[in-house]
Amino acid sequence: MYTLHMQTLNNLKDLRLDRDINQSEMARMCGVSRQTIHAIETLKYTPSVELALIIAKELNLPVDKIFTLKKEKK
Amino acid sequence: MKDVYFYPTKRNTLIGFLVAQLLPLIFLGLGNKYTDVVGWLQFELVIMGCISLWQVKPVSQLDEREKNITLKWKSCILDYGSSLILIPIVVLCLRPEISGWNLFNLSAVPVFIVFVACSMLTKRELGYYFYEG
DSSP states (O other): OOOEEEEEEEOHHHHHHHTTOOHHHHHHHHTSOHHHHHHHHTTSOOOOHHHHHHHHHHHTSOHHHHEEEEEEEO | OOOOOOOOOHHHHHHHHHHHTTHHHHHHOTTOTTOSHHHHHHHHHHHHHHHHHSOSSOGGGOOHHHHHHHHHHHHHHHHHHHHHTHHHHHHHHHOTTOOHHHHHHHHHHHHHHHHHHHHHHHHHHHTOSSOOO
16 A cells, blocks of 8 residues: 655745846745755745745746645555 | 744844843843843853844744644644643642742743744744745
């Protein structure tokens, strides 16, 4: 029997650096702390739908261009 | 409403720590028999504990990740803290003649240690010990 383990990946760091925005600015734009942006980029924290939508809005991209779901079979 | 929260920046923490040194004098008075070195050291532990419990931000300013982490560790404090209440109950069953002061120490001190430990772990997981603006 297969159990699906899902992990949310993101390319927030690349997109942020493309736009020449630092973590503090990104945090201020999204209304969260700098540590939260760092945690999202290093995959230590998966943001809520609300925060994901705010990030997408600030980067002017659809959510699925930033966040993707990775399925792992175990 | 004006924000009156005192943030635990390095400067504020140092001032708080130094001012708190006067607490034994305020509570016990000069020349009290408890204001010896050991008594003062006990006060130091309480002062350090209070400083470690000082929240980096007011709850209203925490974002969703910070709220999750804070909630997780607060539930740990409740879990471990409430189970530690069993210690004085067990001691009271075995030694009913125990004094109220010892009973208080057996319940309050472990709960305080859990409070301090969980608060420090919260700050470590949040990613900061001092507020940096």
